[in-house]
Amino acid sequence: MTAITSPTPDTAQAPHRTPGGAFNPRQLWSSLPEALRKLDPREMWHNPVMFIVEVGAALTTVLAIAEPFLHGATGSTITFTWWITIWLWLTTLFATLAEAVAEGRGKAQAATLRKTRTTTLANRVVGYDEAADASAQAARTESVASADLRLNDVVVVTAGELIPGDGDIVRGIASVDESAITGESAPVVRESGGDRSAVTGGTRVLSDRIVVKITSKPGETFVDRMIALVEGAARQKTPNEIALNILLASLTIIFVVVVLALGPTAGFAHAAPTVTVLVALLVCLIPTTIGALLSAIGIAGMDRLVQHNVLAMSGRAVEAAGDVNTLLLDKTGTITYGNRQAAEFRALRGIVSARLIETAATASLADPTPEGQSVVALAATLNGDGQNAPARYEVPTGAVVVPFTAQTRMSGLDLPDGTLLRKGAPNAVKAWVEESTPLPAEVAAELDAHVSEIGQAGGTPLAVAIRDVTGGAHLLGVIYLKDVVKTGLAERFADMRRMGIRTVMVTGDNPLTAAAIAREAGVDDFLAEATPEDKLALIKREQEGGKLIAMTGDGTNDAPALAQSDVGVAMNTGTSAAKEAGNMVDLDSDPTKLIDIVTIGKQLLITRGALTTFSIANDVAKYFAIIPAMFVGVFPGLQALNIMRLHSPDSAILSAVIFNAIIIVILIPLALRGVRYRPSTAASLLTRNLLIYGIGGIIAPFIGIKLIDLLVSLIPGF
Structure with a gap:
């Protein structure tokens, strides 16, 4: 008896993560020079809230310097004015520091990418002719x-050489090391004429030879764009971010007017506050916390994608991912593993299962396809009665391999003793059997029944037959191949449903097969026998209903749909057309990452909403610290609001200003990491925000300001 050697199963590898760097105190120190540079008013005016704080800090600085010469004319002590001044400048610095830390992580990644941009020599083909022989081309x-290469130049790259620029393979196939770009150590196969033809400059060919047509201009390569993106140079503010900036600017203007009017109004009650106190009041009234962290939140959202090896061409794309209503997912490679796998052996009546399993496995030993290897793997875990009992087989010496061809639609082995084994398309195998032995009607009917049942379940049937040395042929049974749905996808799609996101599977399969896979995967809908035009039409219909659409793709035929989608994620292994059409590129080429991208987009929006809620709630508590301290001497009734029982008016105001500054630093890690996201409805998310960040934003300042006041009261003069 021949023996089957069970192939080693593929080990699932965790997706590579481009190092983004977790937050640590060292980042604060390394980002400090950039934070100081951002104090330039020409930079600060882009952030109205913090620009007002900087103006206030500059004003109190002037007052503090002038105080000794004015002999108390400012109304505040020099100690109080200097303390307020120092903490206002620190508040401004902490805001720029948050942005600098967020940008610094991208710049560290960009520095790594720059190492891949080396000037190399390229073998440019002179007078390239697509119709000519590839070998003849290499001779010319x-x-x-590489810096001298131009768009549409053609180069020849052989094993061991670096690919000199971005391009598409027009001839050949090769194994390529892309670790310099993706970080993955495992080489990948790139070949001409398909969706895996794109290559990136700076990657290395490990085997064979390829002819590459350059598709990028100098300075506009994929790596150049990656560097610009991760540095944040190309980051534009998103619509929601712009709207929030307008809201913050409006609140700031309102409170500026209020504070300017407060001085004269309080003067009638003989309680006019000093300029320093008014500035402190203004800084504590306006939403400085979210104003300081808003840019960092947006940059960190893109950075989290980079850590997942996804490049977003703009912050708008990340934000759109958070608002997606419909996910379009390709079936093959996204919902299923991409290769059909043997799931069951079905012996015909009168045939022992063990004989079918042995014949099918032996016929598949030399089959290099994933389907063929899966037949061997399944057989290696089954014995004749279906119990787990791994057996070992090996190809007999002298056996002749019969490869699969489009004409025969079969493959198998011719054994040395004259026995012939075949497996393949049922009609082809049935015809092969009938060449030597008439097939009984009942056997043909049983075969047809199995084929029909497997087809209706969305699977692919393979018939198995044997012809012995006497010339007699026998049909043994059917192998059930199925598209295996990836583990855990049904649960993730259920999470999407709870988030209000509709999932649609897109496939070129027939409706029967598509329905079976869709049912098993748990998607909400499917589009069968889909053409590029069908995909585009579906996206437009969804968008006309006011929905945001996300989809993945890797081929030129996906480019129109990727361009039309609100979030178009192109695979790095795909064609240049696909990567140009999408607004994100997945360096790992893992289509299921679309679900992670939506989660990161949701996390960005939730983080921004949570910190906005915290910032506004934060201000409520600061009112209780400053307002009573300013006017309690004139209006004793305000003592009822002084629930913190702070030491003195000056210590209360300074404590509020100090808390206002240090809370920014405390929240920087949260802004960079993002608020943890759990799939739930908008109503539950709002409730959670109000309970945690709303109530928390009110309670934290009461505790923080009181503790700071206890320390401030120890300073002479307070």
């Missing part, structure tokens, strides 16, 4: 620097 090359 000239050596040029």
